[in-house]
Amino acid sequence: MLATIIRRLLQTLVVMLVMSALVFAGIYLVGDPVSMMASPEATDAQREAIRVSLGLDKPLVMQYLVFIGQAVQGNFGNSFLTGEPAMRLILERMPATLELASVAMLLSVLIGVPLGILAGLRPRAVGSRAIMTGSVLGFSLPNFWVGLMLIMLFAVQLGWLPASGRGATVSVLGVPLSVLTLDGLASLVLPASTIALAKCAMIVRVTRAATRESLPMDYIKFARAKGLSEKRVLGVHLLKNILIPIVTVAGLEFGQVVAFAVVTETVFSWPGMGKLLIDSIINLDRPVVVAYLMLIVFFLVMLNLAVDIIYTVLDPRVRLERRA
Amino acid sequence: MASRWLRLLAGSTLAMAMALGATAPAAARDLVVALKTEPSSLDPQYHALTPNTQISHTLFDPLVRADAKLQPQPALAESWTVDGNVWTFKLRPNVKFSDGSPFTAEDVVFTYDRVPKVPNSPSPFTLYLGSVAKAEAVDPLTLRITTKGPAPLLLINLAQLPILSKTAASGPAPEGKTTTQLNSGDGLVGTGPYKFVSWKRGAELVFERNENYWGKKPDWDKVIYRPMSNAAGRVAALLAGDVDMIEDPPTDDLPNLKKNKDLFIEETPSVRVMYVAMDQYAEPTPGIPDLRKNPLKDKRVREALSLAINRDAIVDRVMGGVAKAAGNALPYPMFGASKEHAEAPKADPKKAKELLKEAGYPDGFSITLGAPSGRYVNDSKIAQAIASMWSRIGVKTSVEALAPSVFFKKRDSYSFSAYMAGWSATSGEMSNPLTSLLMTRNPEAGEGTTNRGRYSNPEMDKLVREASRTMDDDKRAKLLQQASNLAMDDYAFLPLHFELSVWAMKKDIRYEGRPDQTTLVQYATLKK
Numbered sequence: 001m002l003a004t005i006i007r008r009l010l011q012t013l014v015v016m017l018v019m020s021a022l023v024f025a026g027i028y029l030v031g032d033p034v035s036m037m038a039s040p041e042a043t044d045a046q047r048e049a050i051r052v053s054l055g056l057d058k059p060l061v062m063q064y065l066v067f068i069g070q071a072v073q074g075n076f077g078n079s080f081l082t083g084e085p086a087m088r089l090i091l092e093r094m095p096a097t098l099e100l101a102s103v104a105m106l107l108s109v110l111i112g113v114p115l116g117i118l119a120g121l122r123p124r125a126v127g128s129r130a131i132m133t134g135s136v137l138g139f140s141l142p143n144f145w146v147g148l149m150l151i152m153l154f155a156v157q158l159g160w161l162p163a164s165g166r167g168a169t170v171s172v173l174g175v176p177l178s179v180l181t182l183d184g185l186a187s188l189v190l191p192a193s194t195i196a197l198a199k200c201a202m203i204v205r206v207t208r209a210a211t212r213e214s215l216p217m218d219y220i221k222f223a224r225a226k227g228l229s230e231k232r233v234l235g236v237h238l239l240k241n242i243l244i245p246i247v248t249v250a251g252l253e254f255g256q257v258v259a260f261a262v263v264t265e266t267v268f269s270w271p272g273m274g275k276l277l278i279d280s281i282i283n284l285d286r287p288v289v290v291a292y293l294m295l296i297v298f299f300l301v302m303l304n305l306a307v308d309i310i311y312t313v314l315d316p317r318v319r320l321e322r323r324a
Numbered sequence: 325m326a327s328r329w330l331r332l333l334a335g336s337t338l339a340m341a342m343a344l345g346a347t348a349p350a351a352a353r354d355l356v357v358a359l360k361t362e363p364s365s366l367d368p369q370y371h372a373l374t375p376n377t378q379i380s381h382t383l384f385d386p387l388v389r390a391d392a393k394l395q396p397q398p399a400l401a402e403s404w405t406v407d408g409n410v411w412t413f414k415l416r417p418n419v420k421f422s423d424g425s426p427f428t429a430e431d432v433v434f435t436y437d438r439v440p441k442v443p444n445s446p447s448p449f450t451l452y453l454g455s456v457a458k459a460e461a462v463d464p465l466t467l468r469i470t471t472k473g474p475a476p477l478l479l480i481n482l483a484q485l486p487i488l489s490k491t492a493a494s495g496p497a498p499e500g501k502t503t504t505q506l507n508s509g510d511g512l513v514g515t516g517p518y519k520f521v522s523w524k525r526g527a528e529l530v531f532e533r534n535e536n537y538w539g540k541k542p543d544w545d546k547v548i549y550r551p552m553s554n555a556a557g558r559v560a561a562l563l564a565g566d567v568d569m570i571e572d573p574p575t576d577d578l579p580n581l582k583k584n585k586d587l588f589i590e591e592t593p594s595v596r597v598m599y600v601a602m603d604q605y606a607e608p609t610p611g612i613p614d615l616r617k618n619p620l621k622d623k624r625v626r627e628a629l630s631l632a633i634n635r636d637a638i639v640d641r642v643m644g645g646v647a648k649a650a651g652n653a654l655p656y657p658m659f660g661a662s663k664e665h666a667e668a669p670k671a672d673p674k675k676a677k678e679l680l681k682e683a684g685y686p687d688g689f690s691i692t693l694g695a696p697s698g699r700y701v702n703d704s705k706i707a708q709a710i711a712s713m714w715s716r717i718g719v720k721t722s723v724e725a726l727a728p729s730v731f732f733k734k735r736d737s738y739s740f741s742a743y744m745a746g747w748s749a750t751s752g753e754m755s756n757p758l759t760s761l762l763m764t765r766n767p768e769a770g771e772g773t774t775n776r777g778r779y780s781n782p783e784m785d786k787l788v789r790e791a792s793r794t795m796d797d798d799k800r801a802k803l804l805q806q807a808s809n810l811a812m813d814d815y816a817f818l819p820l821h822f823e824l825s826v827w828a829m830k831k832d833i834r835y836e837g838r839p840d841q842t843t844l845v846q847y848a849t850l851k852k
Binding site for chain 1: 358364365370371372373443444445446447448450451503504507524525526527528550551552553554556557560561563564565566567727728729730732733736747748750756760767768770773774
C-alpha cells in the first residue's frame with residue numbers, strides 16, 4: 001500500500017510539472033498582466049517598471065525556472081494583483097469551498113441513493129418514472145439558472161433565505177465554518193441545493209442502474225429465499241454491492257465540485273476558491289492560477305487514491321497494488 | 325431569514341441598552357454595500373485604481389479632495405498659496421487620526437516619501453507625484469511642496485493621495501508598514517470618517533465610524549462591503565434585502581428596478597467616454613485586407629464613419645438610456661471641453677455615403693472592429709451596433725469581440741484598424757484624455773500612452789504641452805478647448821457616449837453619484 005501511495009505521489013509531481021508549464025505558456029500567449037492591472041494613465045516607463053518589479057521582463061523560460069526553483073521550496077510566488085502569497089490566498093478561501101462541496105455532496109447522496117434504489121426496484125412504477133424524469137431535468141438545467149431561480153423564489157419573493165454570502169461563521173481549529181451557525185446554515189441552503197440538484201440526478205441514475213444489475217443476482221435471490229426481511233436484503237446485501245459504483249461517482253463528482261464550483265460561487269457571491277480562480281484568470285494573475293491548479297491536481301489525485309482505498313474496504317477482493 | 329432575526333434581536337438589544345442608557349443618539353444603522361470589484365489591497369499606496377481608491381478615501385483623507393464635480397476642495401489642507409514653483413499649504417489644525425494622535429505636516433512628508441518605496445505595486449501612485457520635486461514640513465501645520473515646473477494639475481493629483489499616519493505606518497521595511505501588514509489592519513490609521521475593523525478577502529470588509537473624525541459625522545455606525553462580481557447576484561441581494569446599496573445594476577434590469585417602490589436609483593453622468601479609435605499610421609492597415617492603401621488616413625472617411633453612427637440609437641437601444649451621446653472626450657461644460665463639440669454629431673448616412681464616394685470608395689470597404697467583451701457596460705453589443713451602422717453605408721464591418729486581456733494585447737500590438745474602448749478622465753479636465761489618447765506617441769515624455777490609433781497632430785501636441793505649463797485656469801481652459809477642437813475637427817477618434825454611473829439602493833437611502841464612478845460611503849445618507 002505504501003508503495004502505491006509513493007508511486008501516486010510521483011505521478012502527481014509529473015502532472016503538476018507539465019501543467020504548470022502549460023499554464024505559464026498559456027497566460028503568456030493570452031496577454032500582458034500589466035495591461036490588465038496598471039492604471040490606464042500609466043506611462044510606458046511606469047509600465048516597464050511594473051514589469052521589472054514583477055519579474056515579467058525576463059524571458060519566459062527564465063521566469064518558469066525561477067518559479068520551479070521557488071516552488072520546490074514551497075513558495076508559489078506572490079499574486080501579481082494583491083502582492084500576497086498566492087498559496088495563502090487560495091488556502092484562505094478553501095474552507096468555504098470544501099464546506100459547500102461537502103454539504104452539497106452529502107445532500108445528493110442522502111437523497112440520491114434511496115431514490116435510485118426505489119427507482120431500480122420497480123422500474124415501471126409511476127413513481128420511478130417520475131424520479132427518472134426529474135433526474136433528467138436535474139442535470140440538464142444550467143447551474144446558474146437554477147441558482148438564480150432559487151434566489152428569486154426563496155430570497156426575493158418569500159424572503160426566507162439570504163441570497164448571497166456565507167453568513168456568520170464559527171472558527172473551529174482556526175477554520176471558519178458556516179454549518180455551525182443558524183445564519184451560516186441559512187446561507188448554505190440555496191447554493192448547496194443548486195449544486196446538489198445536478199449531482200443528485202447523477203447519483204440517482206448510477207444507483208438505479210447498479211440496483212437493476214444486482215437484483216437478478218443469485219445472492220439476492222438466495223437472501224430472499226432464506227426468508228430475510230426486505231429491509232435486510234436491501235440494506236445489507238444489495239447496498240453493499242452497489243456501493244462501489246456510487247463511491248466512484250460521488251468521489252469524482254466531489255472533486256469536480258471542489259475544483260470548479262465557480263458558477264454557483266459567482267451567482268451566490270460565495271467567498272470560495274472558484275471565484276478566486278475566475279478573477280485571477282481574468283486579471284492574468286499567473287501565480288494564483290498556477291498555484292490553484294497545482295493544488296487542485298494534488299487534491300484530485302489524493303481523492304482518487306482515497307476512493308481506491310475505500311474500494312478495498314468495501315470489497316476485500318480488490319487489491320490496491322494491482323489497480324495502481 | 326435567520327439573519328433578519330439576528331438583526332432584529334441585535335436591534336432590540338440595542339434599543340434596550342439605549343432605553344437604559346437614556347442619552348444615546350437615535351437608532352443606529354449599518355450600511356451594507358455590494359461592490360462590483362473587491363479592492364486588491366487596503367494599502368492606500370499599492371494599486372492606483374478605482375476599486376482601491378474608493379475604499380482608501382473612506383479611511384484616509386487627502387490634502388485636497390475632489391468634490392462631486394471633481395473640483396479640488398480643502399480637506400486636510402485648509403488653504404494654499406502658489407509662488408512660482410513653490411506651493412505652501414496651511415494644514416487643518418486639531419485634526420486627529422483614528423488612534424487619537426495629532427495630524428501634522430510630518431505625516432504628509434512621510435506619506436509622499438513612501439509612494440515610490442512600495443514594492444511590487446501593479447499600478448504605482450508615482451503617477452500622481454511626477455511633478456513634485458520635494459515636499460517638506462516647515463512647521464507642524466505648514467507644508468511646502470516644490471514642483472519641477474509649473475504644475476497646474478498638482479491639486480488634482482494630490483487629491484489621489486490619502487495621508488497615512490507617520491507614527492502608525494512606520495516600520496523596519498524601507499516603506500514602513502508593508503502592504504501585507506496594512507492589509508491586516510496593522511498601521512491602517514487615517515483621519516477619514518471611518519476606521520478599519522476587519523477584512524475577510526472575498527467575503528466582507530468592515531469599517532466603523534471614526535469618533536475622532538474632524539468633519540461631519542457620517543450616518544452609518546458600521547459599513548460592510550461585500551464583493552459581488554456577478555451583476556444579477558447584486559440585484560438579487562438588494563431585492564432580498566441582504567444589502568442596502570449596490571454598484572452598477574445591469575442596464576437590462578433598470579426599468580424594473582425603477583418601478584420598484586422599495587428602491588431608489590441614482591444616475592450620474594460620468595467622465596467615462598466610450599470611443600472608436602482608427603489606425604491613422606499603418607500602410608496598409610491590418611484590419612482592411614482588401615486595400616493596399618489605408619483609407620482611414622483620409623479625414624473624409626473618418627468623418628463618414630462618424631456620420632454613419634447613430635449615437636442616440638445606441639444610447640436608447642443598447643444602453644437602455646443609461647448613457648449620454650458624446651461629441652467630445654469630456655462632457656461640456658467640464659474643464660477644457662468646448663461648446664462647439666458639446667452636442668453629439670447627428671447621424672447622416674446619406675452624407676456619409678457621399679463623403680466615401682468623394683474619397684474614392686464609392687463601394688466602401690471591409691473592416692474589422694475590435695472590442696473588449698466584459699470590460700465596459702454592454703461593450704460587445706455597442707460594437708455590434710456600430711458594425712451594422714457602418715455596414716449600412718457600405719463599410720462592411722465584422723466585430724472581433726475578445727476577452728479584455730486578449731483585446732489589450734492585440735490593441736497594444738497595433739493589430740486593429742479600428743477598435744472600441746473606454747476612457748475615464750478621472751482628473752475631470754481635458755488634458756487627461758488628450759495626453760493619453762490623442763497626443764503623438766512619445767513613450768519617454770509619457771505622451772500618447774494609449775494612442776493606439778497613432779493619430780498625430782503637432783499643432784495639437786503643442787497646445788496641450790503649453791496648457792500643461794499654464795497656471796492661469798482661464799488661459800489653460802482656452803488652450804485645451806482649442807486643442808480638443810483641433811482633434812475633433814480632424815475626427816481623430818470618434819466619441820460615442822458617456823456612461824451614466826448607476827447605483828441602486830433601498831428607498832430611504834440617498835447617494836450623490838460621482839462622475840468618477842466611485843462609491844464613497846461617507847456621502848451615502850439616510851433620508852430624513
